[in-house]
Amino acid sequence: MGEKKIWILNHYATVALEQRGGRHYWMAKELVKKGYQPVVFCANTVHNSDCSAEQKEKYVLKKQDDITFVIVKSTPYKGNGISRIRNILSFYRNVKNVAGKYAKLDGKPYAILASSVHPLACVAGIQLGKKIKCPCIAEIRDLWPKELIDMGALKETHPVAKILYSLEKWIYCKADAVVFTMEGGKKYIADQKWDKANGGNIDLNKIFYINNGVDIKEFEENAQKYPSMDEDLNDGKHFNFVYTGSIRRTNNIDTLVDAAKELKNNNIQVLLWGAGDYVETIQKRIEAEKITNVKYKGVVKKCEVPGILKKSDVNIIHWNDMDTLKYGCSYNKMFEYLAAGRPIYSTVHVGYSIIKDGHCGMEASGRTAKDYASDMQKYYEMSEEEKIKLGNNSKQKVKEFDFGVLTQKLVTIIENLQK
Template sequence: MKKKIWLWNHYATDMYKNKGGRHYWFAENLIKEGYDSTVFCANTYHNKSEFIDTGKKKYVIDILNGIPFVFVKTTTALGNGLDRVKNIGLFYWNLRSVAKAYAKEHGKPDVIIASSVHPLTMVAGIQIAKKMNVPCICEIRDLWPEAIFSFNKAKENSILGKVLVIGEHWIYKKADALIFTKEGDTDYIKEKKWDTVQGGDINLDKAHYINNGVDV
């Protein structure tokens, strides 16, 4: 029986439209290697009013070039205001029931790969993987919330900043494995002294670097 891999990326809807992109190519190549690979994403396009209609359902499925895409219902969002917060929150909320329903129909996964940019996809991945008793690999494509602090969207020593850092630490700790897309990103964990070598609780042996690569 083929091993099932679920790839979660809120914004992979654009990869569906463009027929290319990191997780489209992940799924494509995993299928070639004999895995049953499925991409879960929002039914909305990033920063566009365009969306994929789910009707009265929480999700719809479409198969593109042999890759199943599961579109999770959420709201459209333009810009980075409250609409985007609602879009992210609803995706996280619906993803839980969608994962349960999809697993009931197609079987539970052998592993979930939950990818940022925003952290709630990874939080959902960890929570749902635990319920299904399968491992969750968290992929960090942006050093969140460090990027928020760098652009002065929030102060690290503020209440919000501290909550975000606690959440980030929780993700790194609870993930069964970590993927970073930029070489040297694990230095950030060392700077925070979260790694086990410095008395922390994150074993960097579970951290891996996978860039986008080149199709040759």
């Protein structure tokens, strides 16, 4: 095959390097198996933390599992204020400079995959692709600015929103291909009237869908290697709803706590694992209100999560409903939940629902704590046969989202761009 280098631009892939996992880490491992040479460009700052690796050089090279990481020096940041904007801008500037120097040392890439946790990563990738004459695939993981507007962080009429919409449209126009992690990407573009059928200039034939997923083999290995010894999961006395993920104000964990308080059944309990700036608030609330059927269990290593999920009765997907979810979702935990082979309960209502499509569980009957409590009771009363069937459906559905399958979709796009 020769040296087919695939550059992956992901500002926040430093976390993947530390955890030896995540979308681009697993994709990169699969690319290696297929004979490609992945090179991941990321910042020296760690997303959702105050940490950053001390780094005097403009970039540092690290290699792990045959994946090369180019760690680009960027300004430190904390929270979502001005310092984060500076960090985004510094990565955008510096990654272009570093990538140009790296190309002189290691040769130009076969293709670039530029991933948008923020849109400037895509802009940098498109500009680099044009400069060094190789195709760039823009990967859209969040709909900026629509998600910011839905969350109330930005008004639709604000000048910044208009600038971000223009930038978003520019990315879709200029990229050689666009990959959405949500299935309704084409519909989103059509709804914006940016596609050719609606008088725009975006060709929907270059729009693709590759969701997030899981390395099934690694998941199963970790489940066996690190079985959960948690007392609540092993005592057989309770019916456990398990949530693993971020515990931040925006995750609205209070509604789950409210639902637990509504329950009249003492055999049902909600177990929470995760980190975030809202953990202490939840802990204080549980203690102050003497809530006995919600327990915060702490933080575990990523490799220990499969052992927890496999011992739950039901795994919970939970965050705020937003209008953008009508285009689908790419919630990372969903794929671990599918791999666990347990029924899933989603409080979120999404378009292109993987859970509904695969008959892997149920979505909430409503949007209140009382609705959630009622649904939990229904799960408790469900026959063992029904629950086993939902779990088996989950294990079947997850095969579509193994990273071997997902990476092959990416390879097909890359190779078609070379024709």
